[in-house]
Amino acid sequence: MARAVVAKAYGGPEVLQVVDVQVGPPGPGQVLLDVRAIGVNPSDWKQYSGVWGTDPDRLPLRLGHEVAGVVAAVGEDVEGITPGDEVIAYPVTGAYADRLLVRATSVLPKPAGRSWEKAAGLMVTGVTAFHALTATHVGAGDTVLVHGASGGVGSAVVQLAHARGARVLGTASPANHEHLEDLKAVPLAYGPGLEDRVRRAAPHGITAAIDCVGTAEAIETSLALVPDRQRIATVAGHAHATGTGIKLLGAGAGSDPGTEVRRRARAELLRQWDLHHLDVRIGATFHLADAARAHRVGRGGTVDGKIILLP
Numbered sequence: 001m002a003r004a005v006v007a008k009a010y011g012g013p014e015v016l017q018v019v020d021v022q023v024g025p026p027g028p029g030q031v032l033l034d035v036r037a038i039g040v041n042p043s044d045w046k047q048y049s050g051v052w053g054t055d056p057d058r059l060p061l062r063l064g065h066e067v068a069g070v071v072a073a074v075g076e077d078v079e080g081i082t083p084g085d086e087v088i089a090y091p092v093t094g095a096y097a098d099r100l101l102v103r104a105t106s107v108l109p110k111p112a113g114r115s116w117e118k119a120a121g122l123m124v125t126g127v128t129a130f131h132a133l134t135a136t137h138v139g140a141g142d143t144v145l146v147h148g149a150s151g152g153v154g155s156a157v158v159q160l161a162h163a164r165g166a167r168v169l170g171t172a173s174p175a176n177h178e179h180l181e182d183l184k185a186v187p188l189a190y191g192p193g194l195e196d197r198v199r200r201a202a203p204h205g206i207t208a209a210i211d212c213v214g215t216a217e218a219i220e221t222s223l224a225l226v227p228d229r230q231r232i233a234t235v236a237g238h239a240h241a242t243g244t245g246i247k248l249l250g251a252g253a254g255s256d257p258g259t260e261v262r263r264r265a266r267a268e269l270l271r272q273w274d275l276h277h278l279d280v281r282i283g284a285t286f287h288l289a290d291a292a293r294a295h296r297v298g299r300g301g302t303v304d305g306k307i308i309l310l311p
């Protein structure tokens with residue numbers, strides 16, 4: 001038996017409940033995890049908010065896509081994974097649980113001695129950032145504008161772009177400018193006048209832009225500044241960007257899910273984390289049973305850094 005958080009209905013965080021779920025022994029190709037930490041992402045609350053539909057047949061919804069934990073048992077045919085191993089599992093479904101069956105193909109070694117919280121919060125934002133940088137071909141010599149640069153995805157984009165040798169400018173609220181400087185990015189305030197501020201900070205021009213917030217301002221500023229639209233990508237602004245020639249990344253009609261790129265990205269993220277080229281800023285931790293409170297805080301946008309649940 002395991003404890004899991006599910007959405008019993010569509011709505012706000014009040015629909016979340018802790019329930020008991022059966023967790024059988026691992027079958028072929030499966031691994032049973034004792035979960036130590038769970039990454040919280042905006043898609044977790046979007047899933048039950050109704051923005052992606054309200055199909056009653058999908059209820060109750062299991063939530064969460066990334067965890068870190070200890071292997072408790074492995075299926076008969078699983079090789080290279082042993083009980084007691086400290087691992088990250090991504091992608092998974094139903095991560096909001098204290099015990100979880102996952103596919104062996106989703107299991108990656110957690111670097112020894114590194115924090116459970118950071119391990120649990122590395123993958124969703126990291127693979128998205130890697131996909132965006134790959135889709136826009138960012139490399140040495142580029143000057144990249146990152147919208148929403150202080151967020152989970154944005155700060156991963158900033159760090160990975162810097163590691164690729166690009167110069168990075170990032171938008172954030174003033175309270176996060178010092179954080180962006182720590183990540184070696186030029187911080188800029190978003191809001192009226194953004195295009196002029198970017199032109200002043202990058203007089204030789206912007207060669208690529210990645211939108212990690214989804215506002216009309218982010219899309220319009222990118223279109224005004226980047227000559228090649230194939231070098232602009234959004235992970236959140238599909239409503240504003242459809243039909244503009246910008247690359248739409250992730251789930252949804254007309255988007256590139258990047259399944260293979262994202263699968264490959266996982267090993268590279270572990271490598272960059274190990275090299276200290278990539279870090280995960282932890283904003284707050286909550287007990288698993290407090291998932292509704294964690295979602296209220298996340299939706300409010302008042303926490304800087306990843307929100308993590310601990311069973």
Ligand SMILES: NC(=O)c1ccc[n+]([C@@H]2O[C@H](COP(=O)([O-])OP(=O)(O)OC[C@H]3O[C@@H](n4cnc5c(N)ncnc54)[C@H](OP(=O)(O)O)[C@@H]3O)[C@@H](O)[C@H]2O)c1
Pocket residue numbers: 041042043124125128147148149150151152153154171172173174176190191212213214215234235236249250251304305
């Ligand atoms: N397509 C995909 O595959 C995919 C994958 C993961 C996430 N996403 C989406 O990407 C978005 C970001 O996710 P996340 O995990 O990075 O969220 P997050 O950690 O909450 O970050 C959001 C950031 O947006 C910034 N922000 C708020 N208002 C802004 C504005 N008007 N202009 C510029 N920045 C603004 C905030 O920065 P300040 O606090 O500094 O204001 C905040 O750090 C979400 O919509 C999420 O659903 C998509």
